[in-house]
Amino acid sequence: MTIATSLLLFGATGDLSRRMLLPSLFGLSADGLLHPDLRIIGTARSALDAEAFKAMAAKALEQFVEAERRPAGAVAAFLDRLAYVPLDATRPEGFSALAAEVGDPCRLAIFLSTAPSLFGPTIAGLAGAGLACAGARLALEKPLGHDLASSRAINDAVATAYPESQIFRIDHYLGKETVQNLLALRFGNILFEPLWNAGGISSVQITVGETVGLEGRADYYDGMGALRDMVQNHMLQLLALVAMEPPARLDPAAVRDEKVKVLRSLRPITGREVESHSVRGQYGAGSSGGQPVKAYAEELGRPSDTETFVALKAHVDNWRWKGVPFYLRTGKRLPERMSEIIVQFRPVPHSMFGDAAMKPNKLIISIQPDENIGLQMMAKVPGLDRDGLKLRAVPLDIGMKNAFADVRRRIAYERLMLDLVEGRQTLFVRRDEVEAQWTWIDAIRAGWAETGMGVKPYAAGTWGPSAAIALTERDGVSWHD
Numbered sequence: 201m202t203i204a205t206s207l208l209l210f211g212a213t214g215d216l217s218r219r220m221l222l223p224s225l226f227g228l229s230a231d232g233l234l235h236p237d238l239r240i241i242g243t244a245r246s247a248l249d250a251e252a253f254k255a256m257a258a259k260a261l262e263q264f265v266e267a268e269r270r271p272a273g274a275v276a277a278f279l280d281r282l283a284y285v286p287l288d289a290t291r292p293e294g295f296s297a298l299a300a301e302v303g304d305p306c307r308l309a310i311f312l313s314t315a316p317s318l319f320g321p322t323i324a325g326l327a328g329a330g331l332a333c334a335g336a337r338l339a340l341e342k343p344l345g346h347d348l349a350s351s352r353a354i355n356d357a358v359a360t361a362y363p364e365s366q367i368f369r370i371d372h373y374l375g376k377e378t379v380q381n382l383l384a385l386r387f388g389n390i391l392f393e394p395l396w397n398a399g400g401i402s403s404v405q406i407t408v409g410e411t412v413g414l415e416g417r418a419d420y421y422d423g424m425g426a427l428r429d430m431v432q433n434h435m436l437q438l439l440a441l442v443a444m445e446p447p448a449r450l451d452p453a454a455v456r457d458e459k460v461k462v463l464r465s466l467r468p469i470t471g472r473e474v475e476s477h478s479v480r481g482q483y484g485a486g487s488s489g490g491q492p493v494k495a496y497a498e499e500l501g502r503p504s505d506t507e508t509f510v511a512l513k514a515h516v517d518n519w520r521w522k523g524v525p526f527y528l529r530t531g532k533r534l535p536e537r538m539s540e541i542i543v544q545f546r547p548v549p550h551s552m553f554g555d556a557a558m559k560p561n562k563l564i565i566s567i568q569p570d571e572n573i574g575l576q577m578m579a580k581v582p583g584l585d586r587d588g589l590k591l592r593a594v595p596l597d598i599g600m601k602n603a604f605a606d607v608r609r610r611i612a613y614e615r616l617m618l619d620l621v622e623g624r625q626t627l628f629v630r631r632d633e634v635e636a637q638w639t640w641i642d643a644i645r646a647g648w649a650e651t652g653m654g655v656k657p658y659a660a661g662t663w664g665p666s667a668a669i670a671l672t673e674r675d676g677v678s679w680h681d
């Protein structure tokens with residue numbers, strides 16, 4: 201595994217670069233985790249020189265890195281790594297100037313933080329300038345298309361210059377600490393695996409709630425909606441990690457082989473099934489964090505049929521998960537920013553305590569805002585119990601914050617950037633995974649179009665339309681709010 205000595209950052213002046221990528225690279229540089237020779241070459245259309253780019257980067261660090269984490273020396277050392285080449289990626293002739301800045305093209309990492317419509321010309325330009333060497337790595341930001349066909353077109357364009365072993369497709373959820381902790385929890389403990397199947401588990405819920413609205417990404421978001429923006433990628437990756445078979449090794453092929461099997465086993469939701477298996481919502485006026493907020497259409501400035509909320513009932517059609525519903529829900533302007541996975545175990549087969557207070561065990565994996573793993577267990581209520589034992593559900597909590605109080609938490613992009621420059625592919629999404637994800641999503645969208653299923657309103661600051669509650673209640677299941 202060779203470590204890259206140049207990182208080429210396309211879209212270097214953009215929002216993602218300023219908010220996430222440059223701050224993450226800075227964090228790694230400040231902690232001595234980057235190769236001392238690593239140079240970061242920013243590129244975008246803006247006609248900046250290196251000094252102006254460094255000034256922009258310095259400002260981004262001021263804005264997005266806490267003051268105590270950016271001592272002046274570390275900032276200066278980071279800025280020293282930076283160079284900038286202005287380039288319109290649609291014009292092939294500009295790429296030779298870029299190549300001249302790159303040292304060894306076989307020790308190059310490239311990050312495309314630009315609109316996917318630029319991927320094709322960028323790849324052609326890179327290849328034409330000799331920057332598609334066998335050792336080079338290419339990271340691609342989402343969205344990787346807006347459906348299966350467009351995703352295939354992007355992947356085909358990329359594959360003309362870079363083989364799959366050099367492609368790093370970003371899903372930033374895979375860089376999150378608790379998401380990887382799922383692997384540790386499932387495969388580092390003997391406790392869960394014997395029950396981790398349809399015999400022991402009655403349902404799984406995955407919620408990714410956001411309090412924010414459009415956040416200045418109106419055109420992008422309105423063209424995508426919650427299903428494509430969040431479910432197609434992050435939520436299906438979470439589902440795959442929960443449902444996959446134990447990989448034999450923690451390596452890219454073994455982990456991704458298991459995930460893709462799950463994604464391909466997702467039962468298609470087609471035609472009229474969308475009416476009983478999905479709910480689309482769009483927020484109206486309401487409140488967020490105690491402040492009044494506008495309706496989606498008002499924020500957007502025009503009427504729209506794009507969903508800002510989606511709830512789904514999915515099934516993984518294989519031996520392990522026969523008959524177990526996976527409920528997914530995500531939305532903007534929900535009451536909390538909260539991502540969690542709830543694994544609902546089955547009741548004990550026979551209760552010697554009577555039925556009254558028995559609650560089946562529940563595993564609660566909180567991804568954000570706090571990392572927490574909780575197991576709801578039955579315990580005896582203290583007392584003399586003249587009328588028989590009384591039981592109550594109590595939490596067995598592992599607060600990651602306390603359990604690992606002395607360990608610094610890294611944001612997802614720090615881990616992903618480091619894996620990119622050092623060449624570890626496990627936390628990046630393989631082409632077959634993306635395509636299986638799109639296949640499942642496209643069928644749902646086709647069903648929505650076929651049935652004319654529109655969006656149901658919900659007030660900002662609530663958990664989506666009431667139909668989302670009915671989706672689970674019909675099966676006797678409640679969302680874990």
Ligand SMILES: NC(=O)C1=CN([C@@H]2O[C@H](COP(=O)(O)OP(=O)(O)OC[C@H]3O[C@@H](n4cnc5c(N)ncnc54)[C@H](OP(=O)(O)O)[C@@H]3O)[C@@H](O)[C@H]2O)C=CC1
Nearest residue numbers: 211212213214215216244245246287288289313314315341
């Ligand atoms: N922002 C976010 O939170 C997230 C963004 N993404 C995705 O990442 C990508 C970048 O997003 P974001 O940073 O928000 O977008 P921005 O619009 O803020 O930035 C786009 C970047 O692309 C550059 N660019 C535009 N046209 C060209 C061109 N013809 N040639 C070369 N460079 C060009 C811009 O350069 P210049 O300004 O100099 O013209 C700018 O640096 C998008 O695909 C987005 O969907 C994914 C997840 C989250």
Ligand SMILES: O=C1O[C@H](COP(=O)(O)O)[C@@H](O)[C@H](O)[C@H]1O
Nearest residue numbers: 342372408410412429430539568
């Ligand atoms: O990819 C995206 O993710 C964010 C949510 O990410 P998180 O790390 O804050 O949970 C979402 O806001 C955005 O719409 C989407 O494109």
